[in-house]
Amino acid sequence: MKISEQVLKLINKKKLTPHSKWRFLVVDISWWLLFVTLFIIGSLSFGVILFLLTEFEWLVAKEVAGSWWEYLILFLPIFWLILIITAIVLASLEFRQTKHGYRHNMLFITTVIVLGSMVLGSLVFFSGYGEKTDNLFTNNLSFYRGKFHQQMNLWDRADQGLLMGRIIEVKPEELSLVNPQRINWLVNISRIDPQIKMMLMEDQLIKARGVRQGNNHFIADYIIPLPMEEFEEMMLEPGMLRGPLRFFEINPD
Amino acid sequence: MEQSDCQKMSGREIVKRVIADPEFYSCIIQTYEERLRSYIRRLTNVHPDEVDDILQEVFIKAYENINSYDKDYQFSTWLYRIARNETISYWRKHKKRFNDQSLDIGDDFLDTLRSDVNLNVQIDNQLLREKMNLVLQKMPIKYREVVVLYYFEEHNYQEISDILKKPISTVGTLLKRAKQQLKDLII
Numbered sequence: 282m283k284i285s286e287q288v289l290k291l292i293n294k295k296k297l298t299p300h301s302k303w304r305f306l307v308v309d310i311s312w313w314l315l316f317v318t319l320f321i322i323g324s325l326s327f328g329v330i331l332f333l334l335t336e337f338e339w340l341v342a343k344e345v346a347g348s349w350w351e352y353l354i355l356f357l358p359i360f361w362l363i364l365i366i367t368a369i370v371l372a373s374l375e376f377r378q379t380k381h382g383y384r385h386n387m388l389f390i391t392t393v394i395v396l397g398s399m400v401l402g403s404l405v406f407f408s409g410y411g412e413k414t415d416n417l418f419t420n421n422l423s424f425y426r427g428k429f430h431q432q433m434n435l436w437d438r439a440d441q442g443l444l445m446g447r448i449i450e451v452k453p454e455e456l457s458l459v460n461p462q463r464i465n466w467l468v469n470i471s472r473i474d475p476q477i478k479m480m481l482m483e484d485q486l487i488k489a490r491g492v493r494q495g496n497n498h499f500i501a502d503y504i505i506p507l508p509m510e511e512f513e514e515m516m517l518e519p520g521m522l523r524g525p526l527r528f529f530e531i532n533p534d
Numbered sequence: 535m536e537q538s539d540c541q542k543m544s545g546r547e548i549v550k551r552v553i554a555d556p557e558f559y560s561c562i563i564q565t566y567e568e569r570l571r572s573y574i575r576r577l578t579n580v581h582p583d584e585v586d587d588i589l590q591e592v593f594i595k596a597y598e599n600i601n602s603y604d605k606d607y608q609f610s611t612w613l614y615r616i617a618r619n620e621t622i623s624y625w626r627k628h629k630k631r632f633n634d635q636s637l638d639i640g641d642d643f644l645d646t647l648r649s650d651v652n653l654n655v656q657i658d659n660q661l662l663r664e665k666m667n668l669v670l671q672k673m674p675i676k677y678r679e680v681v682v683l684y685y686f687e688e689h690n691y692q693e694i695s696d697i698l699k700k701p702i703s704t705v706g707t708l709l710k711r712a713k714q715q716l717k718d719l720i721i
Contacts, residue, residue, distance in 0.1 A: 284586060285563035288593045292556060297594065299553055302601035380604060383699040 327402025
């Protein structure tokens with residue numbers, strides 16, 4: 282039997298029909314959607330990385346880091362780096378699956394995706410969505426280490442003269458604060474500029490540089506109040522903080 | 535319908551006709567049967583009995599997926615792609631069973647090869663033919679398939695790129711390495 286006859290016989294016997302063109306269209310569109318999604322994730326990651334790097338306190342980190350390795354760990358936004366690399370690699374592979382994607386070599390595809398992510402990511406950063414994304418993740422993912430945790434890592438080092446926490450009570454020459462480890466500190470603020478002292482209030486987050494004195498005493502040379510509006514969206518009600526400061530309410534005494 | 539009529543039709547017209555009239559598909563099969571048969575045999579050294587099995591699968595697959603045909607390619611290129619995929623898949627499953635079928639290497643191919651790989655040694659065609667058969671059988675599939683498509687099936691780089699779904703630059707690199715391998719193994 283000729284092969285044409287065999288094939289037609291099989292087609293009739295098994296009642297084979299051509300697959301609908303919509304099936305192929307859906308597959309094509311799916312590949313493109315996946316590619317675009319990965320591209321957006323990569324761009325968003327770049328935007329957040331830019332935000333975190335521009336907010337990072339490089340000089341403070343250089344002071345406190347004991348080694349280059351520790352310095353790297355302090356500033357590298359590991360979560361976003363892993364995400365952006367994964368997104369770019371997957372996007373490159375996805376692009377090759379599109380109808381004509383195979384016509385371009387991987388190096389070219391990856392380069393275009395990287396440059397495109399950088400352009401779109403820069404827009405994300407400059408429009409403020411880098412910061413918004415960081416806040417969103419900080420508020421909703423307990424494992425996430427964004428800007429706030431970067432600051433915490435740097436400033437929660439009393440032995441090295443750096444302290445960070447939430448003010449519990451303010452007096453003329455001293456204040457009480459609780460740090461991220463829920464330890465109460467008594468901070469002498471007699472050396473602080475009066476104009477800064479006036480800004481200090483209960484529930485405010487501050488960073489202080491100075492000298493540790495004894496167990497839970499600290500003499501501050503200067504204090505940086507953290508802008509309250511940064512944390513407004515994290516306020517549940519006056520006096521209570523959620524999100525990155527959730528640890529303050531964990532396991533109440 | 536005459537085979538020549540099928541060959542004159544564009545890919546789009548073929549797809550429309552096949553969907554409207556499945557019996558028309560026999561014209562397509564008759565038009566491309568011999569070309570694909572020799573391609574499959576050259577690609578993997580499959581036993582002649584098994585070539586028809588693969589060929590049947592190729593045409594069934596092509597029929598079922600005819601709506602995926604892209605007018606940017608020639609219809610033959612699209613068929614070759616299906617044939618290539620089916621053949622490689624079959625070959626990977628049944629590698630160990632393949633025997634030493636020799637390829638039909640003509641004098642034209644040998645002359646082209648001599649100039650392409652700058653084969654400066656004096657070697658007669660019969661000996662060269664035998665060596666070529668051995669070399670091609672041993673050659674990794676990624677090089678063999680470009681050699682077969684370029685020298686035996688006489689496709690150009692763009693067509694090979696569309697069949698193998700690889701960039702043209704990669705096709706060029708593979709062919710260059712294949713020619714070097716041929717030269718090294720022959721000399």
